[in-house]
Amino acid sequence: MSSTPRVRMSPSSRREQLLDLGVRLLSTRSLDELSIEMLAEEAGISRGLLYHYFGNKHDFHEAVVRRAADDLIEQTAPPVSGEPQERLLASMAAYLDYVVANHEGYLSLVKGAAAGNPEIRSIYDEARSALTERLFNEDSEGVILPDTPTTRLMVHAWSAFAEDVALAWAKQPDGVAREEVLAILAGSLPALVSLVE
Amino acid sequence: MSSTPRVRMSPSSRREQLLDLGVRLLSTRSLDELSIEMLAEEAGISRGLLYHYFGNKHDFHEAVVRRAADDLIEQTAPPVSGEPQERLLASMAAYLDYVVANHEGYLSLVKGAAAGNPEIRSIYDEARSALTERLFNEDSEGVILPDTPTTRLMVHAWSAFAEDVALAWAKQPDGVAREEVLAILAGSLPALVSLVE
DNA sequence: GCCGGATATTGAATATCCGTCAATAGTGGT
DNA sequence: ACCACTATTGACGGATATTCAATATCCGGC
Incomplete structure (x- = not known):
């Protein structure tokens, strides 16, 4: 689709962005409704990047x-x-x-x-x-x-x-x-x- | 393995069995750790049967x-x-x-x-x-x-x-x-x- | 006893999501 | 303008959810 070319950010601000987004999304969804796929889509990144910052789904939830x-x-x-x-x-x-x-x-x-x-x-x-x-x-x-x-x-x-x-x-x-x-x-x-x- | 031949029960008692089992299992696991697969295995039935009684995983949880x-x-x-x-x-x-x-x-x-x-x-x-x-x-x-x-x-x-x-x-x-x-x-x-x- | 229909149950096929990893592309320094 | 570093991707493999045509079991009538 209209995939934005690729945005490169510093690890700290990327991490910040993902945590903020996670907190925000978790307030309207339940935990198991918050898929990595949706998170990645919403953040405009690939799923793989999320695993680069947080080991797995559970660790991300914990963070x-x-x-x-x-x-x-x-x-x-x-x-x-x-x-x-x-x-x-x-x-x-x-x-x-x-x-x-x-x-x-x-x-x-x-x-x-x-x-x-x-x-x-x-x-x-x-x-x-x-x-x-x-x-x-x-x-x-x-x-x-x-x-x-x-x-x-x-x-x-x-x-x-x-x-x-x-x-x-x-x-x-x-x-x-x-x-x-x-x-x-x-x-x-x-x-x-x-x-x- | 030692798959029991096939047990046919009345809908009401089968439903009862599955709900009881679900409540019991949920006390030691969290909701998203309670997979349909495990439930079916534990109940001695196929996964498909669970979908016959409860439309999907979420509806089963709700029940x-x-x-x-x-x-x-x-x-x-x-x-x-x-x-x-x-x-x-x-x-x-x-x-x-x-x-x-x-x-x-x-x-x-x-x-x-x-x-x-x-x-x-x-x-x-x-x-x-x-x-x-x-x-x-x-x-x-x-x-x-x-x-x-x-x-x-x-x-x-x-x-x-x-x-x-x-x-x-x-x-x-x-x-x-x-x-x-x-x-x-x-x-x-x-x-x-x-x-x- | 035994058939025959109703239906409880299965198992294989499909879809969706998690998690991995080698390949790719920005970015900052020189 | 190049280069090294690394943030980021996309395609793959495995697990789990979900569907559905096929099958086995039960129950009533003969």
């Missing part, structure tokens, strides 16, 4: 998910100093903003992780715990929660709750104000933890 | 997920009459028991839904809302919650919370007593809703 996870961690980890409650609120605000602004990328992360592959799932888990780990009293920092099996269980489940809230609101903001969502996100953790203390 | 969802709805919907709080507790107890006993099947449902396909995802969503829908004051029944966008958002996210709690505890019950888990499951909803009332 895409890691990409989305890194974006999330980077953009939502403001090491706010201040009162624990304020830091939690600021953290959730950054999280909510990210999910709203980067809806597609976050869906890629969630959907990719869902595909069940252990390695990919662990990327997702680590990204999510990066958002909550500082809530425990590891060193001297923001002392909020005791580190017990029960609170671990609660906090992990709470992050599932927060994710659902953020995703649902990002998709359908009608009828609920942003302030209300923030109040839910920041208030839910103390409310839940107080159940078992 | 398997729907199967798992129906199991869940059926086994956890005891129309308990009594106080709202008691009904909620009984409901969550049934839910927790189901997840623990039917760990594999429930994982099939979650993982299947995770694969991202819209139709399959909606099956999962409907199953989950079937567990919570009776909490709203639709007719005269268990009047607990007002039906507003905010509470809808909260309840939906709460079911994600409950799912995470149940799955995590089913996988790793160490350190947390069953009673405690039940208290969390049943107590979390009122605690969350009180945030916005």
Whole structure:
């Protein structure tokens, strides 16, 4: 067909392009609907080039998910100093903003992780715990929660709750104000933890 | 090899066998790792027969997920009459028991839904809302919650919370007593809703 | 018992996608 | 303008999805 002559790019920007495209496509398709063929076609390259950059389909998927996870961690980890409650609120605000602004990328992360592959799932888990780990009293920092099996269980489940809230609101903001969502996100953790203390 | 001569079954029981097998296999594999070839081999039939019963791979996946969802709805919907709080507790107890006993099947449902396909995802969503829908004051029944966008958002996210709690505890019950888990499951909803009332 | 039609089941043929590799063509330096 | 380096291609081989005409099995009537 109208095959563009051939575009030669630097490895880094080519890699960047492919990862970006993968994240974008993964938000509207499921993992197994995202074929190498379609990706190559969409990127305007041959299939072979994709295998040059990423060993195989699975490795490419893993790279895409890691990409989305890194974006999330980077953009939502403001090491706010201040009162624990304020830091939690600021953290959730950054999280909510990210999910709203980067809806597609976050869906890629969630959907990719869902595909069940252990390695990919662990990327997702680590990204999510990066958002909550500082809530425990590891060193001297923001002392909020005791580190017990029960609170671990609660906090992990709470992050599932927060994710659902953020995703649902990002998709359908009608009828609920942003302030209300923030109040839910920041208030839910103390409310839940107080159940078992 | 030792190909069994050929077994002829009634359509309904054959269908049943294939769906059961699909649900079982899906608990150890992810969706795209569950090939038609393996399924046919495991069931002792030809690939062609699978296409006779389910049009294609995707439709088969959909049927398997729907199967798992129906199991869940059926086994956890005891129309308990009594106080709202008691009904909620009984409901969550049934839910927790189901997840623990039917760990594999429930994982099939979650993982299947995770694969991202819209139709399959909606099956999962409907199953989950079937567990919570009776909490709203639709007719005269268990009047607990007002039906507003905010509470809808909260309840939906709460079911994600409950799912995470149940799955995590089913996988790793160490350190947390069953009673405690039940208290969390049943107590979390009122605690969350009180945030916005 | 045994035939004969209905249909559950098969197996081979085709299409589509993954993954490989030697050949090709931009690009930057001299 | 050439050359070396390497990003990129296109054609090939294998695996898996999907189709369909042919076959084997069951069940009712005689």
